[in-house]
Amino acid sequence: MEQRKLGNQGLVVSAMGLGCMGMSEFYGDTDDNESLKVIQSALDNGITLLDTADMYGGGHNEELVGKAIKNCRDKVIIATKFGIVREKNSTSRSICGTPDYVKQACDASLKRLGVETIDLYYQHRVDLTVPIEDTVGAMAELVHAGKVRYIGLSEAKAETIRRAHQVHPLTALQTEYSLWTRDIEQEILPTLRELGISLVAYSPLGRGFLTGAINSIDALAQNDFRRFNPRFEGDNFGKNKKLLDDVTQIATKLGCTTAQLALAWVLAKGEDIVPIPGTKRLKYLLDNINSLKVTLTDELINALESIIRPEKVQGTRYPAERMKMLNN
Template sequence: MTRRMLGTSGLEVSALGLGCMGMSEFYGAGDERESIATIHHAIDRGVDFLDTADMYGVGRNEELIGKAIADRRDAVVLATKFGNVRGEDGSFGGICGTPDYVRSACEASLKRLEVETIDLYYQHRVDPDVPIEETVGAMAELVREGKVRFLGLSEAAPETIRRAHAVHPIAALQTEYSLWSRDAEAGLLPAVRALGIGYVAYSPLGRGFLTGQFKTSDDFAPDDWRRNHPRFSGGNFEKNLALVGEIEAIAAEKGCTAAQLALAWVLAQGDDVVPIPGTRRTARLDENIGALDVVLTTEDLARIDRVLPPGAAAGERYHAQGMATLNG
């Protein structure tokens, strides 16, 4: 397994991570046994960078990861997040970045994960009502106490990242990045590179759409939240499906799948970029790992840019409420 450094932090991870969110929520019903088997298979294949958050499944995803790595903790780089508050019934209670909440959230995550230390601890979304210096200051205390090794931010604005980094080194920024979500190229990627911060790309397969497996909205489970996602709704679905057709055509010429082409493109954006595609199935995991063998030439990248330039996707990344929490 190829490995990559997250900026200049000293944190080394597999070049491809595993996003675990969908194992517990949002993408239809999951199977715990299958999910644990997939995590074990990932570790066996050298994928050691596991990504979760306290909000996924209202804590259930962290508990699942804890079970999966109980006998192989030293074989993984464990990343989780705090900040999106949810009630026990799953309701969303806004964003919180107060120092007291940072500490309580971390303690709760450690307990659910059944570990003594979190390798990479992200603020999931920036709290607009709490200065970033206060939030990161509390996160830095966790590092000094040995409860956290490295700090990260998710969906933060360049100036926020600079202010946070001045309080304590930030190892990684995580935001959405894929062939149909290229917003980060304008300001975020240059900003984190200037600071020596690694970049972790979530949803590198466009929430599965770039794999080509979805042809109509009926392909989603009834309780799959993508049914109501802006890019999967109304006329946007058909427009984005046409973009996937372009990806599939190029992939066929390269002798790979659409998913592998999409991941290879993200990997080709720099050695400081680490995509974390999510899957619950070992077959899909193996397919994703195959992207590491796909070599994109300068000509390939130029062609992809022509058919999928920044802003090509139809529809916003989230509904209005979710968009308001981005670039904080």
């Protein structure tokens, strides 16, 4: 497995990580035993970066990851996140970045994961009511205390990243990045490269859309949150699907899957970018890993980007109320 550096502080991870969120909720029914097999296979195939968060499954996802790495802690880079607060038995969410909460959340994550140190700790969403300097200052204290090795932000705008980086060096920014989500290329990605911060790209397969395997929203489980995602709803789905058809034709000519082509594009956008495609199925994990074997020329990269241009994509990344939680 190819290795890539995250940031300039010494963290090295596999060129592709594994997003574990869907193993607990959001994408239909889950199976812990199957998920544990997927994580083990990921590790066996050289993946070292496992991504989770305290809000996934209300803590279940961290417990699952902790169980999976119990006997191989030294081979794994654990990344988790804090900041999105979920009320029990409610779909309502809030954001908290107060120093006291940062420390409480970290201790709770350490306990669920069953580890003494979190390798990479992100603020999941920026709390606009708390100065970023205060939040990152508390995260820095966790580093000094040995509870966290490296820190990062998720879904933060360029100005916020700069201010945070002045308090304590950021290793990575985690944000959505794929063929159909490229808005960070305008300001955020150049800022990261100027400061020596790496990008961890979540949803590099467009929440599964860029695999080409979803032919209609009706094919999704009733408890799949994509049913309420604007890009999957109404006429947007059909219009977006037409864009993907041309990508699939290129994949067929290359002898790879549409998913592999989409991941290969992300991997080709820079060695400072590490995608973390999520899956709870062994078949898809192995398919994703094989995208590392796909080599793209500049001509192919330009062709893909001209097919799925940002202005052609229909629908926002999240429903309106969730878009308000983004700091970008």
